[in-house]
Amino acid sequence: MRVCSSLNATLLTGAAYAAPVTTDDACSPAIERDINEFQAAFEELAATAKAVHTASLANSTGTCTVDNIVIRKEWSTLSSTEKSAYIDAVLCVQNSAALTPTSLIPGVRSRFDDFVGTHINQTLNIHYTGTFLAWHRWFTYNYEQLLKNECGYTGTQPYWNWGLTADNTTKSGQLFDGSELSMSGNGEFIANKSDLQLTLGSYPIVYLPAGDGGGCVTSGPFANMSVNLGPVSLPLNGGDVETGTGLDYNPRCLERDLGTEVNALYANFTSIVDLITSRTNIYDFQTWMQGYPGSGSIGVHGGGHFTIAGNPGADVFTSPGDPAFYLHHGMIDRVWWIWQNLDLETRQNPISGTGTFLNYPESANTTLDTVIDIGYAVLGASIAMSELMSTISGPFCYTYE
Ligand SMILES: *[C@@H]1O[C@H](CO)[C@@H](O)[C@H](O)[C@H]1NC(C)=O
Ligand SMILES: *[C@@H]1O[C@H](CO)[C@@H](O)[C@H](O)[C@H]1NC(C)=O
Ligand SMILES: *[C@@H]1O[C@H](CO)[C@@H](O)[C@H](O)[C@H]1NC(C)=O
Ligand SMILES: *[C@@H]1O[C@H](CO)[C@@H](O)[C@H](O)[C@H]1NC(C)=O
Ligand SMILES: *[C@@H]1O[C@H](CO)[C@@H](O)[C@H](O)[C@H]1NC(C)=O
Ligand SMILES: *[C@@H]1O[C@H](CO)[C@@H](O)[C@H](O)[C@H]1NC(C)=O
Ligand SMILES: *[C@@H]1O[C@H](CO)[C@@H](O)[C@H](O)[C@H]1NC(C)=O
Numbered sequence: 001m002r003v004c005s006s007l008n009a010t011l012l013t014g015a016a017y018a019a020p021v022t023t024d025d026a027c028s029p030a031i032e033r034d035i036n037e038f039q040a041a042f043e044e045l046a047a048t049a050k051a052v053h054t055a056s057l058a059n060s061t062g063t064c065t066v067d068n069i070v071i072r073k074e075w076s077t078l079s080s081t082e083k084s085a086y087i088d089a090v091l092c093v094q095n096s097a098a099l100t101p102t103s104l105i106p107g108v109r110s111r112f113d114d115f116v117g118t119h120i121n122q123t124l125n126i127h128y129t130g131t132f133l134a135w136h137r138w139f140t141y142n143y144e145q146l147l148k149n150e151c152g153y154t155g156t157q158p159y160w161n162w163g164l165t166a167d168n169t170t171k172s173g174q175l176f177d178g179s180e181l182s183m184s185g186n187g188e189f190i191a192n193k194s195d196l197q198l199t200l201g202s203y204p205i206v207y208l209p210a211g212d213g214g215g216c217v218t219s220g221p222f223a224n225m226s227v228n229l230g231p232v233s234l235p236l237n238g239g240d241v242e243t244g245t246g247l248d249y250n251p252r253c254l255e256r257d258l259g260t261e262v263n264a265l266y267a268n269f270t271s272i273v274d275l276i277t278s279r280t281n282i283y284d285f286q287t288w289m290q291g292y293p294g295s296g297s298i299g300v301h302g303g304g305h306f307t308i309a310g311n312p313g314a315d316v317f318t319s320p321g322d323p324a325f326y327l328h329h330g331m332i333d334r335v336w337w338i339w340q341n342l343d344l345e346t347r348q349n350p351i352s353g354t355g356t357f358l359n360y361p362e363s364a365n366t367t368l369d370t371v372i373d374i375g376y377a378v379l380g381a382s383i384a385m386s387e388l389m390s391t392i393s394g395p396f397c398y399t400y401e
Pocket of ligand 1: 055056059
C-alpha cells in the first residue's frame with residue numbers, strides 16, 4: 001500500500017495545481033488495484049506535472065514561451081502522417097554520411113552511427129553516474145535536432161509509454177506492431193531460448209525471461225537496416241556474453257527479442273507510478289530507475305531496454321543502434337520531467353553521483369558545473385549540467401503530453 005499513500009503525499013506537494021486525486025477509499029488496503037487503476041494514477045501524475053510545468057512556463061522570463069514551445073507525444077497518439085514523417089527522418093539519418101573519423105571509430109557509416117559511437121565511447125561515464133538523466137536528455141534532444149536540421153523533420157521526438165504495451169509488446173497500433181507505420185516489430189522467432197543473465201559486479205545474477213523473437217527483424221521500415229557497430233558487452237541467452245571493442249565495422253541485421261514478460265515485470269504502470277511516487281530524492285529516483293544494484297530489479301530503464309532486447313538492444317553500450325532507443329529514452333526523460341514537476345522547487349536541480357559507473361573507479365562528484373560533451377554526435381555541443389535541468393530553459397523548449 002506504500003504506492004497508494006505516497007501517491008497522495010506526492011500530489012500534495014503540487015497542491016496548488018493538483019488534479020482530482022485518489023480518494024482515501026481507493027487507497028484502502030482492502031481494495032486490490034488493478035493495472036487500469038495504476039494507469040489512471042499515472043495519468044493523474046502526468047497531468048499534475050503538466051499543470052505545474054505550464055504555470056512555470058507562463059511565469060518564465062526566458063525565450064521559451066507558450067508560443068514557441070514544442071510538444072513531445074506518445075507514439076500511438078501520432079497520426080499516420082506524423083509516424084511516417086518520423087520514420088522517414090530516421091531512415092534519412094541512417095543514410096547520411098558520418099562525421100566521426102574512421103581513424104577513431106572504423107565502423108561508423110552514417111550520422112546515425114555517430115550517435116551510437118558516442119554512446120559506446122561514454123557508456124561507463126553516463127550510467128549509474130550523476131550525469132545519467134541529463135546526459136540522456138541532451139543526447140535525445142540532439143538526435144531530435146538532427147532529424148529536424150539535417151533531414152527536414154518538422155515533428156518532435158516521440159516517446160514509448162511502456163505501460164501501454166505491458167500486456168502485449170507487439171500490440172496493434174503501438175510502436176512495435178511491425179506495420180509500415182511502426183518502429184518495426186519483433187525479430188524472427190527462435191525457439192527454446194534460455195534466460196538472459198545480467199551480471200553487475202558481485203551482485204547476484206538477474207535472470208530475465210527470453211522474449212518471443214530473437215532473430216532478425218523482418219517487417220516494417222527497419223527490416224533492412226544495417227547495424228554497424230558493436231557488440232561491446234552483449235548478454236546472450238543462456239549466460240554467455242559476446243564482447244568486443246564495438247568500434248569496428250560489423251554490419252548485421254537488426255535483431256530484437258521483444259518480450260511482453262519483461263515489459264510486464266519491470267515497466268508496467270505500477271512500476272512507473274511506484275518510481276515516481278516513492279523515490280523522493282534524486283539518488284533514489286535515478287538509482288531505482290536504473291535498477292538498484294543487488295535489488296534484483298532492473299528498473300524501468302532496464303525494463304524498456306530488455307523488453308526490446310536482442311542485438312544491439314541488450315548491449316548497454318550499443319543500444320542506440322536500435323532506433324527504438326530514442327523512444328525509450330523519450331519516456332525516461334518524460335518520467336524524470338514528471339518527477340521534477342511534482343515538486344519543482346526541490347527537484348529541479350539536485351544532482352547525485354560521480355562521473356564513473358557506480359563510482360568505479362572513484363571520481364569527482366557531478367555538479368551543476370560539470371560539462372558534458374556528446375562528441376561527434378554534435379560537434380561543439382559541450383554544455384554544463386546546469387543548462388540541462390529544465391526543459392524550458394537553456395537550449396530546451398519542449399513539453400510532454
Ligand atoms: C512566478 O514568479 C514569481 C516571481 O519570481 C514567483 O514568486 C512565483 O512563485 C512564480 N510562480 C510560479 C507558478 O512559478
Ligand atoms: C499481441 O498483439 C498482436 C497484434 O494485435 C496479436 O497478433 C497477438 O496475438 C497479441 N499477442 C497476445 C499474446 O495477445
Ligand atoms: C523446443 O523444446 C521442445 C520441448 O522441449 C522440443 O519439443 C522442441 O523440439 C524444441 N525446439 C527446438 C527448435 O529446439
Ligand atoms: C528490403 O530489401 C528488399 C530487397 O532489396 C526489398 O524488396 C524490400 O522492399 C526492403 N524492405 C524495406 C522495408 O525497405
Ligand atoms: C509490475 O512491476 C512491478 C515492479 O517492477 C512488479 O513488482 C509487479 O509484479 C509488476 N506487475 C505485474 C502485473 O507484472
Ligand atoms: C560527494 O558527494 C557525497 C554524497 O553526496 C558527499 O558525501 C561528499 O562529501 C561529496 N564530496 C565532495 C568532495 O564534495
Ligand atoms: C571518446 O571519449 C574521449 C574522452 O573520454 C575523447 O577524447 C574521444 O575523442 C572520444 N572519441 C570519440 C570517437 O568520440
